[in-house]
Amino acid sequence: MTILAQKKQLVIPGELVAKGEYDPDLNVYKDGENIYSTMIGLFEYQGSRISVVPLKHCYFPFVDDIIIGRITDVGMSGWSVDINSPYSAMLPVTEFGARQNYPRKRETTQSLRVGDLVKAKIIAFDRSRDPLLSARDRELGKITGGRMIKITPSKIPRLIGKEGSMINLLKKESACSLSVGQNGIVLVTCNSPKNEEVVVELIKMIEHEAHTQGLTDRVSEVINRKLRGV
Amino acid sequence: MYKLVKPDPSKNLINDKGLRSDGRRPDELRSIKLQVGVLDNADGSAYIEQGKNKIIAGVYGPREIHPKHLIISDRAAIRCRYRMAPFSTDERKHPAPSRREVEISKVIREALEPSVLSEYYPRTVIDIFIEALQCDGGTRCASIVAASLALADAGIPLKELVSSCSVGKVKGHVIVDLYDLEDKYGEADLPIALMPNHNLVTLIQMDGKLSKEEFDKAFNMALEGCRKIRNLQNDALKRKYKLESDTENSKDSKEEVK
Structure with missing residues (x-):
């Protein structure tokens, strides 16, 4: 031992x-x-x-993960989604658009096109079948604005922090909305471009220094300096 | 630059003092330089210089497999392509893939396959590309060393790195890490790839003739050579990732100065 x-x-x-x-x-x-x-x-x-x-790996899908993906193909009954992993995911029409209160459009291209970004949840995946997505939830669905950042998926837990401490700190101090995909894609939406810059910089910093001690302190120091102007 | 060694193989390959035509002792490897992460666009990469050999390896994956009929339902497929640059030899090599390149691609793939935990990523593919820029004997061994590092650099789960080394016989002497001349005019050539922790030989080929005693001696010399190379591989890998954390530290200290 x-x-x-x-x-x-x-x-x-x-x-x-x-x-x-x-x-x-x-x-x-x-x-x-x-x-x-x-x-x-x-x-x-x-x-x-x-x-x-x-330090570096590719994203392996897990059921119940929230991910951010890009539409790569439109079919009769759904969309193919690139989720930054070796497997491309499927988003069926029945799993998209529940919160829209108008009748569903007949053509799949009318709601999502190739290149659009979606936030979705993995509802089924096993070794023999490609992941299946669902966007039928309040925070899920098409992404209409913001800035997309890619980081290594293994650093996502550090970005979120213990019980969301790190991500909540960022959200609170910058007044930005952040949505984190488990597949390593982070979406930053801010009203102020200056704050957006700072948040992007901080996310990159967290990715780089994920393994170092006292990261939260250094992050709050940068926040103090750059956001509060202390 | 190139020193012309007269093609007088029977006399010059090993001299009275027991030294080889390039001045090495029989159990001495050529000098090896390894570098990991040399390419930006591949997921993982490595470069090896072994004597005059210069080889670069790049790895992509695991990624979606095309064409789809190559899917293996319970593990990742591994594809490997070894290629010699037209300028890699003294006489221009025709750029079309030769029989030799196809064979070496296959044996390299089979040498690396046992080390890859391919069952973690079923229905995907891992692509390995090897470009031999300059060849001077023993390129299949050097390619395996570089490709294994590139796999690790790509973040692909491995049981361990694969190390590789050739042995052979010239003028009745068993020697390690043959270069071009010894390969061409020697009496035998025996490339070996090894996973040292598992004591697993993943490649063994032989041309020429060895007696049983010579074979045993040669085989043990090859294992010894592989273990030496393995240490170099470990160092190269750690060097790259240590370097990253070092630059971070220096960045930190700079910020403090501000």
């Missing part, structure tokens, strides 16, 4: 990170007694759970 790496230590594929009765969690695998990393990432453990937070 030994752990051979420190928390937040950089590990690479095939690096031995622990020996003994531990539970391999994300991005590690167990071979007999030994637990190895499978990714370039930062080592983490909690109790007996060993995991590696990757």
Whole structure:
């Protein structure tokens, strides 16, 4: 029972990170007694759970994730959506537009066209079928304005923070509306262009320094300097 | 620049002192330079210089597979293309894919496949592209070393990196990491790829003849060479990602100065 790496230590594929009765969690695998990393990432453990937070990876869909995607194709019964992952998703017409109070248009192109952005929820996905989306919820649906930023999907939890602390801090201080897709796409909508710049900068900063200590303090420092003019 | 070695293979490949025609000892590898993340447009990339070999590898994926009939329903398909630049050899190589390139593409793919946890991404594809810019023997081994690093750089889950090294025989001496001349005029050539943690040989080919004793000796020398190369690979990978965190630190300190 030994752990051979420190928390937040950089590990690479095939690096031995622990020996003994531990539970391999994300991005590690167990071979007999030994637990190895499978990714370039930062080592983490909690109790007996060993995991590696990757520095770079592609988004793997999970049911109930809220994502932001782009329409790539319009069909008779729905849309194909690029969700920044190896799998392209399907948004059926029946799962779109419930909140519109006028009768649904007959042509699918009239509500969403190729290139439009949608915020949607993954309602079904397994290894044998492409993800199925739904946009029938209050905050979901077509995106009409704002600025889109792409970050590594593995950094999304850091951007949200513990119980949303980081994202709420950003929202409160900048008076911007932020919507975060689990697939690494963030939408920023602001009234003031200046605040928008600052928020974009902060998101990039959080992505870059996700693994460092005291990030929240540094973020509030930048907010103080740039938004409040202190 | 190129020093012309006279094609007098029987005499010059190994001298009285036991040194090879390029001055190396029999168990000495060529100098290796590895660099990870050299391309912006590929998801992952790596560059290797091994003696006069210069090879670049780029990886895309996992991504959607086209054409669709290549889908494997329980894991990611892996495609690999090894290509030699027309200017990579002393006589211009015709740019059309040759039989040799097709063969090397296949053996490289098969050498890397056991290391990739392809079952994590069913119905997708991982594309590996290898361009040999300058060739001087042992390019399939160098390609495997670079491609494995590129896979790791692309964020593809791997059991471990694959290391590779060739051994052979010239004038009755078993030698490691053959270069072009030794490959052409030597008596045997034996490229090997290895996953050192698992003790798994993922590539072994041989041309020429070796006795059983020579084979055993050569094989062990190759394993030793692979382990050395593995350490270089680890360093190269860590160097790249350490560098990123270092530049962040220096950026932080600059901000403080302001």
